[in-house]
Amino acid sequence: MIIRWIIYFFALLYSFIIYVMYSQYQAFMLFALIAAIPLLSFISLLIGVKTVKVYFHNETFTINNGEKLKLPYMIKYKSLLPLADFCIIAEEKNGWGEILVRKVINNNEIIFNKKQRNYIYDAECCGKTEINIRSIKFYALLNLFTYTKNIDRQWMVFVMPLIYEKSNDSLTTADNKVYRHTSYNSLGNVSGIRLYKIGDNSRFIHWKASLAHDEFYVKEHEFLNDEEERILLFDLSDDSDTAANNAVFTSVYNIGLHFIEQYGNFFLAYLGQNSRFLIRKITNKKMLDVSMVEYMENSCFQKNMVNWRLFIAKKTTYRYKAVYVSAEEEKIRSSLNESNYCNNIKLVIINDGQKTSVRSHEADIIYINKNYLSEDIAGVWTL
Template structure:
């Protein structure tokens, strides 16, 4: 841009000098044209740049992983950006990991309403927000330039496809050691039907620790279960922090596993809750679901959580401490194993 202006001024001075020393009709016409053409270019540029407003429209705010986000950029009016060259810079960011990407599209000139169309491929699950960072535009001669910044945001959820999965049974429990994280799944268990005194041979996992804390040192209260009572499962979704090069793929895998396991439990007629750790609030969030649609909405709620250290462990500890919740079995921890 700067070089073009310098070159234009240099050529204009030469033609002006020739007109001074050689008064010729043809040379005078050349001088007039060198003044009028840039002036016309500036006028059209000024009209096109007036306001320079666009709106961003997204065809679908919920898309499947592996597909594309169809983004349309609409002009404020038909004359806006109609007769200029330039580019529109669009960025999008995964909220939970902070990974940021950018796209650039050429301005579509003419009197149509569209300023540009972008199809953004999305290969990872999560919640993203998109925005127009700036517009760079110039006239056709490349002598005048303008940039405008924007701040508006649009949300899109990238969700996993349905995948058939079996409920995995294991005797493992949650490990506090996050370096040895693994997908821990325990059977749902049944609701507590009554409490009784401890008997020799009772498993420690059935001890009601809160009520036992007021008894003598060697006395315990045991929880009895009724198999006929409806069952509820807590699925703790680990929003763990990992290396920058793989954190998107790790969380995408976790979201996929959480959705698959949620659907698998629903098919068994079991009510479920997703539990996640909100690090900014220092508390858990809970989303119950009872069919495929509410399961997806609950997972989208979990996608609004930022990744943090030991998120699953903190969520489990908070879950144990909540009054009014009687855990019939260990929560199901859905996390990531390094060698998977």
């Protein structure tokens, strides 16, 4: 802006010199016009601020990691023509309130009445993302003046992890990419068939019955007879490592779905609203989704291995066969050495070391390399 004012003063000085040297009517009009530019610029800015309206709605969205989300907003002009340029200043924050991206959205189109625009959000980090529209900055004619209008609008986006499906000889993701994996525990015997429901695994479709009745049927299995209660808990990395946290979320989500399919239910432990440590029984994918979103809503309090410490502190810990997922290996080992409840705890450690084979893990530890998540995650099928 300073450079623009310098250029303006040089133009004003040049027009004044011409007027003094020639004293002609045209020279005077040129000088008067250039002298009036700041006033005209300021007036156009005031009119533009009053006549331009940008409408946002505070909304909540849930999408899968890797997807793009279009967040709509409306630009409306009350005057016939736009008299001021403007840009929208937005911030994307993670669940801990740390700024991930700061964007400046410029409006480069001439809009005569109103038009819907979209803010494009790329989901690259599992968990909660707050997209805050902080302000709208207006620019006057020739950008000699600016005005910043503060607003308070927010979109809340919950980014869910990818689902990895098991098959007999391969591991596939929702985008149909195929990876190798180790063997996993088989389900119980087939107990019957029923109509297909949305969310059922397609590999359990009973094709003969489906062809005979012109409707999809799936096989029902007896769950493995296991009297132990399984509990799943996890903590995110304290270093705000996006790759590590994505690996933690993905591992937990797929372990939960594996437990539902294999054993019928499990318990999920996490710090919920009002700082309450919750142990919820999960019996289907919808319940798992609701609990994961609740965890994400309170992720600002999920630091310093809080779920692990609260779980160890509970006197009922010995009842459960626990699976704990985290990227803080050293802290976990030291905590286990101090704890009396380590016999029934399986650890899933997220690391960034050399590529590991899912078969070669310690007795109670499964290692998953965050850089090879699509391959190493197959180790959780042994749980």
